[in-house]
Amino acid sequence: MTDAQETAADTPLRTTGGAPPDDVVSAPIPLLEPREGIPPVVADNDALAEVVAAFAAGTGPVAVDAERASGYRYGQSAYLVQLRREGAGSALIDPVGCPDLSALGEAIADAEWVLHAATQDLPCLREIGMTPTRLFDTELAGRLAGFARVGLGAMVENVLGYALEKGHSAVDWSTRPLPDPWLRYAALDVELLVDLRDALEAELERQGKLEWARQEFDAIASAPPAPPRKDPWRRTSGMHKVRRRRQMAVVRELWTARDLVAQRRDVSPGKVLSDAAIVEAALNMPPNAHALAALPGFGHRMSRKQLEQWQAAVDRARAIPDAELPQPGQPLTGPPPPRAWADKDPVAAARLTAARAAVSALAERLTMPQENLITPDTVRRLCWEPPARPTPEAVAEILSAHGARPWQVEQVTPVLVEALTEATA
Numbered sequence: 001m002t003d004a005q006e007t008a009a010d011t012p013l014r015t016t017g018g019a020p021p022d023d024v025v026s027a028p029i030p031l032l033e034p035r036e037g038i039p040p041v042v043a044d045n046d047a048l049a050e051v052v053a054a055f056a057a058g059t060g061p062v063a064v065d066a067e068r069a070s071g072y073r074y075g076q077s078a079y080l081v082q083l084r085r086e087g088a089g090s091a092l093i094d095p096v097g098c099p100d101l102s103a104l105g106e107a108i109a110d111a112e113w114v115l116h117a118a119t120q121d122l123p124c125l126r127e128i129g130m131t132p133t134r135l136f137d138t139e140l141a142g143r144l145a146g147f148a149r150v151g152l153g154a155m156v157e158n159v160l161g162y163a164l165e166k167g168h169s170a171v172d173w174s175t176r177p178l179p180d181p182w183l184r185y186a187a188l189d190v191e192l193l194v195d196l197r198d199a200l201e202a203e204l205e206r207q208g209k210l211e212w213a214r215q216e217f218d219a220i221a222s223a224p225p226a227p228p229r230k231d232p233w234r235r236t237s238g239m240h241k242v243r244r245r246r247q248m249a250v251v252r253e254l255w256t257a258r259d260l261v262a263q264r265r266d267v268s269p270g271k272v273l274s275d276a277a278i279v280e281a282a283l284n285m286p287p288n289a290h291a292l293a294a295l296p297g298f299g300h301r302m303s304r305k306q307l308e309q310w311q312a313a314v315d316r317a318r319a320i321p322d323a324e325l326p327q328p329g330q331p332l333t334g335p336p337p338p339r340a341w342a343d344k345d346p347v348a349a350a351r352l353t354a355a356r357a358a359v360s361a362l363a364e365r366l367t368m369p370q371e372n373l374i375t376p377d378t379v380r381r382l383c384w385e386p387p388a389r390p391t392p393e394a395v396a397e398i399l400s401a402h403g404a405r406p407w408q409v410e411q412v413t414p415v416l417v418e419a420l421t422e423a424t425a
Helices: 003-009 045-057 102-107 118-127 138-145 152-160 180-191 193-207 210-222 245-265 275-284 289-293 304-319 338-344 346-366 376-384 392-401 406-424
Strands: 059-068 078-086 089-093 112-115 134-137
Touching: 045 078, 045 089, 045 102, 059 118, 059 180, 059 193, 078 118, 078 180, 078 193, 089 180, 112 118, 112 193, 118 134, 118 210, 134 138, 134 210, 138 152, 138 193, 138 210, 152 193, 180 193, 193 210, 210 406, 245 275, 245 304, 289 304, 338 346, 346 376, 346 406, 376 392, 376 406, 392 406
Parallel strands: 059 112, 112 134
Antiparallel strands: 059 078, 078 089
16 A cells, blocks of 8 residues: 555545535545556456456455446447455456456355446446346445435545546547556556445445445346347437438438447447438438438548448338338337326326425435435326325335335335325325
């Protein structure tokens, strides 16, 4: 540990949001180097076996992080995995050279994994054979504890008194070899993750929220992989401008063609064709490649072959029979959009207004975001189809059926019962 780290280790807990402020807040200490230096990148099976043995022999929680190449490569695969554990030190693993990390996952399966914003990294870790059975999410812990800023850099600074250098978060992590400044940044991301976990656990315990956090962490760890998104083309940026079904078909055909090209080339779809260009083509319905070339996003740098490829997608959309055109909007699986409630069911709209106000007031008292106290979708579903009598038992049953954790049910049931009762009266 460096002198700076020893100094910061003695610094009292810095907090914001729901936690009490310190009388004196000193300037954060720059964290410039991992305490054992930058570890070598593990890129072959022999080196991986040594890491597996070291982490199996380590003790305590395991800090885990992953770097992706979002915006550069197709998909959300991991291009670097960082770990740190007491007794094992830090490790940087290249999933390109070591695509199967299941042995490492098994070696630390019984340990608690410490991640920041776990739901972002778990899918790419699962792809390479790493799935935790227990975890601690420092970002979610910060939310529950009432911190106003919950990014890793802000949390490390506010809680531990260090300043992390965050300049490489959006670089192309598929680059090989990875430059030393990037590797230093990656190693520092797990350097203090366990320290942050310990400080946040103490803060949650002080606030009486530690059991709530544990229930949230267990829910993340036990959640199954998310199913493939239905009609992902509908999430094209600018889609709100596309109103006619034939135009929607153009978006769908162009999006699908772009996705195939991006997957084949292993590049981000946005580097193949922008969302804005897709929407322009849908709105203008160009009759030929020449007209397509005149639209924004299909400029002079695009080859004739590429233009013909995109025009073919537009032509396919033109040829779709009317009965097979996509419908405007996806089928609803729950309540209608809240803006439509006043017309469709004024009583339900009154219930929702009262419930939202009650949840907002409770979240403020508990110093946490409303969406972490109870999901807005759960509140909407309860208010759209409330129980015949809004008793605590009936409301609690509905909340649980929609996935609310026991602590959430316990906290929000009384205020929701009161809101439903008053709105009905």
